[in-house]
Amino acid sequence: MNVATTPPVVLAGCDAPKAEASSRPVLRERGQREVFCGLTGIVWLHRKMQDAFFLVVGSRTCAHLLQSAAGVMIFAEPRFATAIMEERDLAGMVDAQDELDRVVRRLLDRRPDIKTLFLVGSCPSEVIKLDLAKTAERLGAAYMPRVRILNYSGSGIETTFTQGEDACLAALVPEMPAQEPTAPKQLLMVGALPDIVEDQFLRLFAQLGIEHVGVLPARNARDLPPVGANTRYVLAQPFLSETAMRLEDRGAKRIEALFPFGVDGTSDWLRAIGREFAVDEAHVESVLAPGRERAARAIEHSRAALEGKRISFLPDSQLEVPLARFLHTELGMEPVEVGAPYLHRSHCAGDLALLPESTRISEGQHVDSQLDRVREDKPDLTVCGLGLANPLEAEGFTTKWAIELVFSPIHGFDSAGDLAELFARPMRRRDRLEV
Amino acid sequence: MQLSVWTYEGPPHVGAMRVATAMKGLHYVLHAPQGDTYADLLFTMIERRNHRPPVTYTTFEARDLGKDTAQLFQDAAMDAIERFKPEAIIVGASCTAELIQDDPGGLIEAMDLPCPAIPLELPSYQRKENWGAAETFYQIVRHLADPSVTPEPREGRRPRANILGPTALGFRHRDDLIEVRKILEQLDVEVNLVAPLNARPSDIARIGNADFNIVLYPEIADEAARWLERTFKQPRVRSIPFGVISTRAFISEVAELVGADPTPALGDTSSRLPWWSRSVDSTYLTGKRVFIFGDATHAVAAARIARDELGFEVCGLGCYNREFARDVREAAKDHGIEPLITDDHLEVEDAIARAAPEMVLGTQMERHIAKRLCIPCAVISAPVHVQDFPARHSPQMGFEGANVIFDTWVHPLVMGLEEHLLTMFREDFEFSDEAGASHHAAHSPGTAQKTPVFKEEVIPEPEVTELDSPAWTSEASRELKKIPFFVRGKAKRNTEAFAAEFGRGEIDLDTLYDAKAHYAR
Numbered sequence: 021m022n023v024a025t026t027p028p029v030v031l032a033g034c035d036a037p038k039a040e041a042s043s044r045p046v047l048r049e050r051g052q053r054e055v056f057c058g059l060t061g062i063v064w065l066h067r068k069m070q071d072a073f074f075l076v077v078g079s080r081t082c083a084h085l086l087q088s089a090a091g092v093m094i095f096a097e098p099r100f101a102t103a104i105m106e107e108r109d110l111a112g113m114v115d116a117q118d119e120l121d122r123v124v125r126r127l128l129d130r131r132p133d134i135k136t137l138f139l140v141g142s143c144p145s146e147v148i149k150l151d152l153a154k155t156a157e158r159l160g161a162a163y164m165p166r167v168r169i170l171n172y173s174g175s176g177i178e179t180t181f182t183q184g185e186d187a188c189l190a191a192l193v194p195e196m197p198a199q200e201p202t203a204p205k206q207l208l209m210v211g212a213l214p215d216i217v218e219d220q221f222l223r224l225f226a227q228l229g230i231e232h233v234g235v236l237p238a239r240n241a242r243d244l245p246p247v248g249a250n251t252r253y254v255l256a257q258p259f260l261s262e263t264a265m266r267l268e269d270r271g272a273k274r275i276e277a278l279f280p281f282g283v284d285g286t287s288d289w290l291r292a293i294g295r296e297f298a299v300d301e302a303h304v305e306s307v308l309a310p311g312r313e314r315a316a317r318a319i320e321h322s323r324a325a326l327e328g329k330r331i332s333f334l335p336d337s338q339l340e341v342p343l344a345r346f347l348h349t350e351l352g353m354e355p356v357e358v359g360a361p362y363l364h365r366s367h368c369a370g371d372l373a374l375l376p377e378s379t380r381i382s383e384g385q386h387v388d389s390q391l392d393r394v395r396e397d398k399p400d401l402t403v404c405g406l407g408l409a410n411p412l413e414a415e416g417f418t419t420k421w422a423i424e425l426v427f428s429p430i431h432g433f434d435s436a437g438d439l440a441e442l443f444a445r446p447m448r449r450r451d452r453l454e455v
Numbered sequence: 456m457q458l459s460v461w462t463y464e465g466p467p468h469v470g471a472m473r474v475a476t477a478m479k480g481l482h483y484v485l486h487a488p489q490g491d492t493y494a495d496l497l498f499t500m501i502e503r504r505n506h507r508p509p510v511t512y513t514t515f516e517a518r519d520l521g522k523d524t525a526q527l528f529q530d531a532a533m534d535a536i537e538r539f540k541p542e543a544i545i546v547g548a549s550c551t552a553e554l555i556q557d558d559p560g561g562l563i564e565a566m567d568l569p570c571p572a573i574p575l576e577l578p579s580y581q582r583k584e585n586w587g588a589a590e591t592f593y594q595i596v597r598h599l600a601d602p603s604v605t606p607e608p609r610e611g612r613r614p615r616a617n618i619l620g621p622t623a624l625g626f627r628h629r630d631d632l633i634e635v636r637k638i639l640e641q642l643d644v645e646v647n648l649v650a651p652l653n654a655r656p657s658d659i660a661r662i663g664n665a666d667f668n669i670v671l672y673p674e675i676a677d678e679a680a681r682w683l684e685r686t687f688k689q690p691r692v693r694s695i696p697f698g699v700i701s702t703r704a705f706i707s708e709v710a711e712l713v714g715a716d717p718t719p720a721l722g723d724t725s726s727r728l729p730w731w732s733r734s735v736d737s738t739y740l741t742g743k744r745v746f747i748f749g750d751a752t753h754a755v756a757a758a759r760i761a762r763d764e765l766g767f768e769v770c771g772l773g774c775y776n777r778e779f780a781r782d783v784r785e786a787a788k789d790h791g792i793e794p795l796i797t798d799d800h801l802e803v804e805d806a807i808a809r810a811a812p813e814m815v816l817g818t819q820m821e822r823h824i825a826k827r828l829c830i831p832c833a834v835i836s837a838p839v840h841v842q843d844f845p846a847r848h849s850p851q852m853g854f855e856g857a858n859v860i861f862d863t864w865v866h867p868l869v870m871g872l873e874e875h876l877l878t879m880f881r882e883d884f885e886f887s888d889e890a891g892a893s894h895h896a897a898h899s900p901g902t903a904q905k906t907p908v909f910k911e912e913v914i915p916e917p918e919v920t921e922l923d924s925p926a927w928t929s930e931a932s933r934e935l936k937k938i939p940f941f942v943r944g945k946a947k948r949n950t951e952a953f954a955a956e957f958g959r960g961e962i963d964l965d966t967l968y969d970a971k972a973h974y975a976r
Contacts, residue, residue: 052514052531057490077456079550079579084465103456106579120457126458143488143551146517176490177517177551298748389540407495407507414505451485 044372044381046363051386055336055361056404057176058184059142060089064427065237066099067189068212071135071239074100075127076174077152078142079122099134102128105144110338116148120155121157124169134167136241138188141173167197168242180361182259182337185212189236192244193266196236200246206232207248207293208272210264211257214429215239221256221280221432224290227307228299236263245273252296254289256431258371259338259365278370279342282350282436283315288370311433318437319350324445327352329400329447332393335361335385336405336422343403343425343439344379345371351440353381356397359390401447420449461799461820463775463838467577467587468549469494472961474675475545476508477624480655481595482541483510484525484532486552486559487567497511501841502624513552525557529566534596536568543599543656544568547575571656573598583798585674585750585776587624592651593678599659605687605691613645613711617665617689619680620672621652625754626837627851628652631671634853635696639669641720642709663687667712671695671852673752674723674776696852697756698764698860701727726854728861732765741866745773746812746947748803748821749836751779753851757816757835760860762790771795771804773811800824811944814868818841829940831867869939870936925954927934928963935967949974 046064061084062074070434077081083445103123120139128134137159139152152171160169172191174184191208199206207230209221218235229305234245236253249271253265258279268274276290279286287308294304331353333340339362347353355375359382365372382390387408394402394417402412402419409419422445430439464470468485475483476498485491492512498504513531515524532546534834539691541652546559560574573594577587606615618635621628632649639646647665648658668683668691670676683689692710696705705719710717731737747757749775759768774783780796787794795806804824807815810875815825815832819840825832834843927935938946946967953970954962 051534052492052512053489054492054495055489056493057488057489060493080459080462080464080466080583081468081491081550081579083459083462084469085490087461087499088465089493098460101458101460104459105456109456109579110580116456123456123458143490144554147551147554174515177489177515177520180489368529388534406500407497408499409494410499410503410505411507446747 025244031341045110047108047380047382049382049384049386049389051384052388053180053361053385054334054387054407055091055385056405057085057143057182058174058181058187059085059140059176061174061184061188062086062100062273063089063391065212066183068239069136069241070099070239071133072099072138073127073131073134073136074138074140075124076100076102076140077143077145077150078105079103080104080145081145082142085372099131100157107411110148116150117155117158119340119373121159123311124159128163128167137163137167137169137191138191139169139171140173140188141175143175143177146173146175146177152246160212170195176266180338183255183262183362185257185263186260189260189263190266191235192447193263193270193290194285196244197246199246199250200271201249203250204232205245205252205297206234206246207235207297208234208245208247208251208253208267208433210236210253210255210260210267212237212433213256216430217429217435220434224307224311224432225293228290228294228304230297232292232297254293255367257339258342258364258368259362264367276370278345278374279368279429281439282319282340282346283312283433284314284343284350285371286431286433287312287434307328315433317435319440322440323351325444326440328354330354330356331401331403331443332357332397332399333359334390334394334402334404334422335359335382336403337426338362338364339425340403341368341375341381346376346439347443348376349374353443356399357382357390357393359383359385361385401443403443418446461800463800463820464584465494465497466550466579467582467584467590468579470584470587471545471547471575471577471591471838472498472508472510473584473588473622473624474595474651476504477621477651478509478595478654478656480542480657481509482535482539482544483508484528484535484544484546484559485512485549486528486547486557487512487514487549488551489514489516491671498623501839502585502844503841505625508623509539509541515552520555524552524555524873525562527957528557528559528562528646530566532563532566534571536570541570541656542646543571543573543595544840545573545575545595547577548579550579550642551578553579557609563655571598572693582694583776584612586778588675589678590624591744592675593682595651595656596659596662596679597682599656600662600683600686601660601664602686603660604663606664609666613643614667614715615645615647615665616709617668617683618649619668619670620674621649622672623652624837625672625675625840626835626839626843627849630671630848630850631856633673633848634850635669635948638696638702638706638720638853639709641723642715642717644705644709644715645711662687662779664690667692669709674750674779676760695752695756695857697753697856698760699726699857700763701756701759702726702853723854726857726888728764728854731858731861737766737865740868742867743767743814744770744810744812745814745816746807746810746821747835748773748775748807748815748817750774751778751782753836755782755837758786758790760857761816761864764857765861765864767814770812771806773797773806811948813942813945814864816864822875831869833864833867925951925959925961928961929966931962934964946971
């Protein structure tokens with residue numbers, strides 16, 4: 021199939037029927053959650069921002085999570101560490117703030133390359149009400165301008181997995197320089213993307229003729245783009261609600277679109293940007309055409325494995341709704357249940373509206389009940405976390421590790437084929453193995 | 456506060472999970488916030504278990520904190536019991552729940568439960584994983600052992616043993632157990648119970664039915680075994696069958712304890728290490744300097760095997776679990792070296808760099824350190840990695856375990872004749888340091904040094920010059936470079952020590968060769 025024969029998909033995009041989407045029934049559950057906490061975002065954020073260091077103020081559990089969550093231990097000296105609280109910190113034998121000063125001093129002495137230090141709150145630091153904002157302010161005063169010290173919470177009692185990135189980026193927003201009131205209209209792309217994908221998008225923006233483009237997070241945390249009333253921001257990730265609110269507080273306005281997955285999602289996202297910046301429609305289409313064609317060809321390889329197959333998403337990264345939209349509208353999969361740890365109705369409105377009526381949307385988790393539903397639904401493919409994948413495989417279900425979707429380049433035209441392949445591979449493997 | 460990048464051990468509740476996951480019919484109700492479920496993937500991914508660990512997490516959130524987290528715990532416990540119908544449950548708190556002081560033990564006592572509930576007190580801010588596993592196992596044994604179950608008189612029946620210590624996520628526990636069972640069979644000893652691995656709470660009840668206990672991993676079962684010794688008067692076998700010598704000692708000790716003939720077990724014809732080690736091709740192993748680090752039990756055993764069964768020289772010995780530091784101190788004394796007791800991997804890295812060993816026997820952490828320092832390495836201890844769960848049978852205990860150890864430790868080394876060729880034709884371009892040893896490309900210095908990620912970090916080269924040592928002439932430096940990389944560190948250290956001792960102002964060619972003669976062996 022090529023572009024010419026692709027049936028035109030009528031996309032709601034920014035004209036998504038919001039009322040309909042928000043009235044759609046959602047199964048809300050409460051119970052055991054099989055998801056990571058927000059600290060896990062550090063695993064990719066510390067590589068994205070090359071001059072930043074993440075210091076978790078937490079327990080041995082936090083340190084153990086960070087080294088286990090990546091699936092492998094990254095033994096290169098990483099740009100993150102944990103200040104592990106001990107008995108004497110809790111018993112008040114030492115002053116926690118003094119201890120933090122000492123740890124931060126030791127760290128910054130050892131790593132003169134650090135330009136931004138994030139103090140990251142954890143469950144234990146939140147529970148004992150350790151005021152990291154105060155610490156960041158005090159230490160910041162001492163180390164500026166060499167090191168900027170910020171703080172956010174990645175605790176499990178407040179954040180789920182990708183919400184850690186949201187909290188981190190939200191902490192950066194107040195640090196962004198103010199845009200001059202007379203400054204020309206600027207596009208701000210928000211969300212950590214693999215460098216290669218970010219570059220692909222930046223090239224497309226340039227081709228569209230958009231001159232002023234900023235990216236949050238910037239590769240160097242010290243090179244933050246300006247923000248103000250002339251900023252239009254577009255989300256590259258569906259889990260950035262807090263960051264979006266902070267940007268709006270500073271005058272920026274959101275460009276509504278589908279999330280940039282696959283041919284249709286990426287097209288809708290770029291078209292919405294083009295409209296906002298008054299780019300001639302014909303020009304937009306000519307910029308999109310080669311990417312659309314390549315992406316359509318690339319995902320075609322996976323169609324045989326995926327078309328007509330039933331898929332269930334267990335909550336993980338909040339990418340569930342846009343990815344289910346991609347698999348449904350572009351590859352003909354039938355989403356049975358789409359579970360997200362948290363559902364941002366307005367950010368996901370466009371994608372949500374394109375899911376079939378029959379799809380069960382769930383938010384939050386009661387893992388045992390949800391697994392019961394998987395057993396009843398018997399989907400052909402179940403997307404879930406690492407703790408559940410092998411047990412489900414052992415029960416005869418084909419699974420896809422959700423975490424790979426966060427750790428791989430999946431956005432945009434030129435990753436569309438890889439994204440489809442991530443779902444097709446477990447299906448093909450299952451068919452291939454004779455043991 | 457302790458600044459930590461990588462840790463050797465998880466928190467104590469992960470130790471409890473290792474016990475619970477090893478057992479059957481036991482459920483762990485853990486008061487914990489969202490996110491602590493990450494620990495499940497250790498079992499399903501690293502060990503490739505095909506079941507979820509039997510753990511229910513209460514999953515409280517910030518908004519629950521002002522309200523009734525205690526009720527949340529009781530509801531979760533009730534749900535778990537209804538759904539999983541365990542024979543017994545263990546209950547406890549993770550680090551965060553410990554701070555909110557809901558007292559799961561007290562809460563569970565107030566509930567009318569259809570099964571025994573064992574409260575765990577695992578202080579997260581003082582203790583670590585191994586301690587947590589040991590304490591959990593001890594509490595399970597204490598609560599579930601039926602004091603009225605004791606062995607009937609020995610006449611007319613086979614002697615009975617408990618095998619204690621194997622857990623989930625253990626380093627080769629699965630395979631060690633097979634080897635130990637084999638030995639017991641040869642000695643006509645019946646296995647009363649293996650625990651925690653695959654034991655049910657109802658099996659633990661009849662733990663008193665054994666005549667004696669075998670503790671494979673003191674880190675996990677020592678505390679329980681002490682209590683059993685006191686309570687049931689069950690003696691305990693002291694030897695742990697790591698290596699040929701200790702396997703023989705283990706066989707003799709068990710045989711003596713039960714009055715059996717050890718000869719058939721001692722004569723096991725599949726024990727190859729002794730001949731492999733005596734075979735002339737192994738001569739080159741003599742005096743290879745090895746640095747050993749791991750949990751205390753594995754490290755001490757490795758040091759003994761390295762010296763007495765392979766003819767290595769132990770140049771460094773340490774452990775990360777302070778609870779068993781005494782064993783390591785004693786062993787280090789025996790080897791005439793200073794013990795290294797630390798859970799700071801940076802300290803271990805420094806110690807390895809300083810010792811400039813020819814081989815490292817350690818955990819996955821030391822494997823990475825050794826890779827960086829371009830030193831051959833074999834893994835001997837937890838913390839575990841997916842590679843530590845091979846598909847094939849790969850024990851560390853018994854005669855077969857010794858065979859496995861011989862292969863695993865010898866293969867990473869530069870082999871005998873290759874070593875000579877490298878020395879003779881040092882200048883051959885294919886023998887350059889960048890090429891490394893022919894059989895371990897992944898470990899070759901060239902590959903390791905190209906890794907860009909630690910460029911900002913000052914990793915001491917094995918050839919680090921002591922500040923107070925005399926300077927090298929350029930001629931002597933060039934000569935030093937002709938010595939193959941795997942012994943160059945030692946040559947440099949020896950020469951510098953020699954120069955310092957004999958007051959040589961600078962190191963020239965003569966000093967280099969005088970030192971060589973001085974240290975000749």
